[in-house]
Amino acid sequence: MSKPEFVYVTYIETTPEKLWHALTDGDFTERYWFGHRIASDWKVGSPYRFTHPSRPSPEGKVLISDPPKKLAYTWEACAEELKEERTSRVTFDIEPRGKVVKLTVTHDNLDERGKTLRGISEGWPMVLASLKSFLETGHPLPAEIKSDAA
Amino acid sequence: MDDVFKALADGSRRSLLDRLHARNGQTLNELCEGLAMTRQAVTKHLAILEAANLVTTFRHGREKLHYLNPVPIHQIGERWIKKFERGKLTALSELKRQLEKRDE
Numbered sequence: 001m002s003k004p005e006f007v008y009v010t011y012i013e014t015t016p017e018k019l020w021h022a023l024t025d026g027d028f029t030e031r032y033w034f035g036h037r038i039a040s041d042w043k044v045g046s047p048y049r050f051t052h053p054s055r056p057s058p059e060g061k062v063l064i065s066d067p068p069k070k071l072a073y074t075w076e077a078c079a080e081e082l083k084e085e086r087t088s089r090v091t092f093d094i095e096p097r098g099k100v101v102k103l104t105v106t107h108d109n110l111d112e113r114g115k116t117l118r119g120i121s122e123g124w125p126m127v128l129a130s131l132k133s134f135l136e137t138g139h140p141l142p143a144e145i146k147s148d149a150a
Numbered sequence: 151m152d153d154v155f156k157a158l159a160d161g162s163r164r165s166l167l168d169r170l171h172a173r174n175g176q177t178l179n180e181l182c183e184g185l186a187m188t189r190q191a192v193t194k195h196l197a198i199l200e201a202a203n204l205v206t207t208f209r210h211g212r213e214k215l216h217y218l219n220p221v222p223i224h225q226i227g228e229r230w231i232k233k234f235e236r237g238k239l240t241a242l243s244e245l246k247r248q249l250e251k252r253d254e
Contacts, residue, residue: 003175007217009206106208125224132225 004108005088005117010128011100014135019094019101020068022135032134033127048073060087069094075107077116085114103128154222157202162187163195167204170218177213 012019022028026037029050036057040048042065050057060074072091086109093104105124110117134140157163169181182192196216199205206219231239 003210003215004208004217005174007175007206007208007215007219008221009203009219010221011203104206125220128221129224129228132221133228 002108004106005110005112006105006107006120006124008105008107008124008128010103010132011097012103012132012135013100016068016094016096016101018135019103020071022131023071023092024067028134032130032140034130034140042067042071063089064091075116077119085111085116088116103131151222151226153202154204154226157198157204160195160198162191163199166192166195166199167218170205170216174217175208175210175215177215181216 014022022032024038024040024042026039029036029038033050035055036050036052038048038050040046040062042048042062044062044065046062047059048062049059056078058075058077060076062071062073064070064072070091070093072089075088075090077085088110089108091104091106091108093102093106095102095104105128107120107124110120130140165185166181170176178189178192178196181196182189185192187195196205200207203222204219206217208215208217
């Protein structure tokens with residue numbers, strides 16, 4: 001793989017199974033991912049798609065699906081102004097660490113000067129902080145005004 | 151959270167985070183370039199930043215790359231900043247930056 005543009009880590013008090021579910025179930029993502037619902041059968045090669053009532057959402061193809069340890073998918077931004085940018089890749093690594101779970105999110109193959117890169121650098125910390133809060137307390141962080149996931 | 155504040159309470163460590171913010175994914179050698187710190191000091195500071203989860207490392211072939219991990223900082227922000235304040239705070243920061251900008 002190319003040198004990733006971003007590597008994010010968060011430690012969450014949960015189980016790998018719950019975290020996997022939170023990453024792959026639309027009812028869950030809708031709550032902590034600021035309204036974006038994800039859907040797929042999560043088989044390698046299958047499509048997945050985020051949907052949001054009012055915002056463009058990313059979609060792509062499942063690359064790795066090894067529950068509850070590793071998930072990877074391509075990331076195709078759907079906003080009109082981002083169409084020209086190349087398809088990037090997101091990888092989630094889930095590792096139990098005693099009573100917590102270490103989640104590493106790696107995003108690579110991003111266009112260096114693209115808008116996706118800038119959006120991502122604001123988006124992931126927000127989504128991951130919200131995911132952590134959601135799994136640990138049952139409440140996501142308050143919805144942000146901006147931050148289209150794409 | 152104490153770890154994060156302790157890690158941030160040091161100018162050298164903040165400057166390492168600044169360097170990663172400017173360019174993410176650097177090796178130890180790259181991070182040491184042009185710094186008035188010994189390699190050992192940089193290694194020590196990076197270990198403290200990593201323990202606080204402000205820096206994360208990634209193995210890429212033979213290289214160990216360092217990445218800025220802003221997730222804990224974001225959590226601190228969320229604790230005291232309400233959602234409707236964010237826009238105003240951004241505007242204030244921008245105003246301060248503009249006013250304090252030195253004449254080139």
